[in-house]
Amino acid sequence: MRGLSAVLCAALLPGLAGADWRGEIALEGRGFTQAPVDPAQHDANLSLSGEIEFHTRWDEGRQSFTLKPFARLDQHDEERTHADLREAVWLYHDDGLEIRLGVTKVFWGVTEVYHLVDIINQTDVVENPDGEQKLGQPMLKLSLERDWGTLDMFYLPWFRERRYPSLEGRPRTQPRIAAELADYENHRRQYHPDFALRWSRSLGDWDLGVAHFYGTGREPSLTFDLDRDGQPVLIPHYEIIHQTSLDVQGAVGDWLWKLEALYRQGQGPSFFVATGGFEYTFYGILEGSGDLGVLTELMWDERGTESTSPFNRDLFLGLRWAANDVAGTEILAGVIQDWDNGSRLFNLEASRRMGNAWKLGLQARLWNDVVDSDPLFGLRSDDYIELKVTRFF
């Protein structure tokens, strides 16, 4: 696939010379405040990433092609040094019909913290532990927009394996996850054809989405084992699953309401997971132009301590500050607490624009009182602060 992507890029780049393009380059530094659990890990890390997007349209705007390669160079983590074709997609649309063919990204979901129902694209875990970065997914997507809502149909011919931090990567689980030893329930492995269907509709103040996915689960089960050198590792196991999901968001006055829920079959006994909450915003507080939002989200997993996710019995409380100034200053600070075992994750994200083409970002993550039964236990010493400077073109 990587080879194919390179060939595709090389073939298409000259043809796209006249296309619109945009890009960004980001330099990121991370500093860790505690000694690592594994001596192979480091106290600081530098990383450089770049992304460029070419876009061209024709047929009076009905057809377009987008190409978006991404690459990262990481000081210590050889798995985080990676390239990915985020998009290489042909789009056709006309009067309520839309076709997308190629590699692209689709996001489902409404909540702030736990992106539960989002399943089309594999998470690019090495990019950021927040799970918001995704690998490009090859697909044929057909959308019908009608009075009764929008129907999206997906055929996903090829599965993208999750990538995990290498031995020197940080933050990471203890022991590391050995992606190279991944195994599959289905003998076709990455070539198992996956399908998905989603109906969505806006009704007044509310947006609804109902979806079903059949195919290789994006989130693997992990089992303890030894790697080829006899070192302990976690081995990912990809099951064939059926997953039915619901997402709802509503804007009522100063309240935003959010709910995501799913029912999954095929990954152990069938189970139900839900996350939801609200965001209430005080607009123009302190006689100024800034807005302060108060966020609360609950995460509940029927599997309890058997859950593959750390967000099994958790509560998120957060504050969002939007200054609405020329620099677009924003701060999101919050804490996620497991109400069963007391483990806590503090999270801070702030950003600010500098001039027309630069942006400064700050992130801090601190794990606190993490018990050894929690999936986040491996990250207990990985508290870090990240500073990122991005130049846009």
Next chain:
Amino acid sequence: MRATSLLIALSLLGAMPAAAVDGAGEAAARGLEIATEADRRDTGFHDFRAELTMLLRNRHGEESQRQMRTQALEVDGDGDKTMIIFDSPLDVQGTALLTFSHKTGSDDQWLYLPAVKRVKRISSSNKSGPFMGSEFAYEDLASQEIEKYTYRYVQDDTLDGQAMFLIERDPVDENSGYRRQLVWIDQAEYRPIKIEFYDRKDSLLKTLTFTGYQRYLERFWRAREMFMQNHQTGKSTLLTWQNYAFRVGLEDSDFTTNSLKRAK
């Protein structure tokens, strides 16, 4: 005699408030009549596309610029549908805002974030918030529906030698940042020429002036420049409209959350 003067006095006392109500009613009717005529003259454009530039200037004279593209569709019996796509600053390039404005009740708004390919519904009760850090609030840029205000005709006036109607309009929505607005509308073409915005404490907050009017499809007047001066902060924003194109064939399907994801 005494009885007569008492009767006269009583009838005068009775008549005075009645006359005042009549005067207020007349001023309201005249104000609404002018607003309705202005709206009637601007109805029927069906759809348009345009590009806009915002030049933000703070009290020290420091400037920053925003560039956007917009498209709008008239909706029979309701407020317009509009989409704004951001081109700069570059970190928000490709971000798009879809608004279904309604004559009564709150508008529906969705924001598309291209980096995560996510459509977020946003609360539209935030009418008074600054748009992109500018001196324009969301409500200043929203589709101006008659039902969003109550009106009062103040007087005839002149601005730069042009005959004007001066009307006062009070926002109906309690989330509006304004107590009232004074609007100068030219008598010849019923176009807004100047608006004074008074904050909730009734102090003069901002003045908006419209210049460089051009006529499209031989009927629809659009100002090339809209200059908003904030009197309380000393900041200003100059909004310049370019490349207006009317009746380009936009439809409902160009204003959906799915079409937001296609916006580039």
